[in-house]
Amino acid sequence: xxxxxxxxxxxxxxxxxxxxxxxxxxxxxxxxxxxxxxxxxxxxxxxxxxxxxxxxxxxxxxxxxxxxxxxxxxxxxxxxxxxxxxxxxxxxxxxxxxxxxxxxxxxxxxxxxxxxxxxxxxxxxxxxxxxxxxxxxxxxxxxxxxxxxxxxxxxxxxxxxxxxxxxxxxxxxxxxxxxxxxxxxxxxxxxxxxxxxxxxxxxxxxxxxxxxxxxxxxxxxxxxxxxxxxxxxxxxxxxxxxxxxxxxxxxxxxxxxxxxxxxxxxxxxxxxxxxxxxxxxxxxxxxxxxxxxxxxxxxxxxxxxxxxxxxxxxxxxxxxxxxxxxxxxxxx
Numbered sequence: 009x010x011x012x013x014x015x016x017x018x019x020x021x022x023x024x025x026x027x028x029x030x031x032x033x034x035x036x037x038x039x040x041x042x043x044x045x046x047x048x049x050x051x052x053x054x055x056x057x058x059x060x061x062x063x064x065x066x067x068x069x070x071x072x073x074x075x076x077x078x079x080x081x082x083x084x085x086x087x088x089x090x091x092x093x094x095x096x097x098x099x100x101x102x103x104x105x106x107x108x109x110x111x112x113x114x115x116x117x118x119x120x121x122x123x124x125x126x127x128x129x130x131x132x133x134x135x136x137x138x139x140x141x142x143x144x145x146x147x148x149x150x151x152x153x154x155x156x157x158x159x160x161x162x163x164x165x166x167x168x169x170x171x172x173x174x175x176x177x178x179x180x181x182x183x184x185x186x187x188x189x190x191x192x193x194x195x196x197x198x199x200x201x202x203x204x205x206x207x208x209x210x211x212x213x214x215x216x217x218x219x220x221x222x223x224x225x226x227x228x229x230x231x232x233x234x235x236x237x238x239x240x241x242x243x244x245x246x247x248x249x250x251x252x253x254x255x256x257x258x259x260x261x262x263x264x265x266x267x268x269x270x271x272x273x274x275x276x277x278x279x280x281x282x283x284x285x286x287x288x289x290x291x292x293x294x295x296x297x298x299x300x301x302x303x304x305x306x307x308x309x310x311x312x313x314x315x316x317x318x319x320x321x322x323x324x325x326x327x328x329x330x331x332x333x334x335x336x337x338x339x340x
Contacts, residue, residue, distance in 0.1 A: 089187060111178055117302055131155050206257040211254060227242060287333060
């Protein structure tokens with residue numbers, strides 16, 4: 009029997025998928041390029057130090073996350089659009105400040121989805137490679153079957169985004185913007201699935217995880233600095249009304265509790281956080297390790313959340329790291 013861990017390591021080196029995800033394939037022009045999910049010259053440069061950032065998206069051992077230094081020119085890139093569509097479609101957010109319009113917010117949401125769609129397809133490609141080289145059936149494996157269910161959900165969601173972007177119907181999303189009154193030293197984007205709101209009310213059901221006919225409801229998050237302020241954008245499909253109570257609850261939190269909630273939630277729920285190395289060094293090794301460990305226990309918390317009476321209402325302790333630390337000391 010071939011060692012599955014060795015196979016997984018080999019799968020990391022199979023050729024990358026290169027495709028344009030934009031629905032009008034007949035209008036593609038130019039090569040498939042390394043498209044940035046987060047703007048390089050606008051956002052990543054702002055949270056980098058000598059061209060480097062700390063990325064919480066490395067993989068130290070199979071599914072576990074680690075933090076690693078990456079060059080900003082390659083961080084957040086994926087082979088998901090041709091040169092023409094990457095340039096033309098996203099120009100309104102590449103070359104303009106965020107204006108909180110539904111059009112720009114749709115583009116941030118669409119690009120975040122495209123990245124996650126691409127990542128799931130890439131993961132599926134690796135799993136197919138592993139299955140082709142194994143001598144027993146992996147279809148019952150929870151990790152692998154979960155990817156297949158994710159692919160099914162993403163394909164349904166892609167159909168909705170494709171239709172919306174071709175018809176210029178940006179009202180398929182709703183959104184909430186938290187204007188942060190200072191410049192943060194990190195950025196992130198993610199497509200996540202919350203199971204509870206802040207009061208413990210159900211958003212997604214754990215019973216639906218393995219039901220192919222019940223796609224999980226997604227929340228899209230984009231947080232980034234812009235000049236001397238920052239934005240946290242939360243968006244979701246308008247049909248997913250279950251997120252509206254969560255947004256109302258979050259919007260009513262004071263500044264301290266908004267920061268506390270996101271310091272806890274982001275490393276657990278998102279796997280794409282990019283931190284200024286100056287901030288990372290300021291935390292020190294002990295806090296850095298705590299941050300990474302917290303990011304890797306998300307699955308444990310999801311399992312505990314299935315068992316009543318755990319986690320009915322949001323209540324997080326204050327953690328030793330602070331993604332929202334924007335101390336002037338970092339600039340010295």
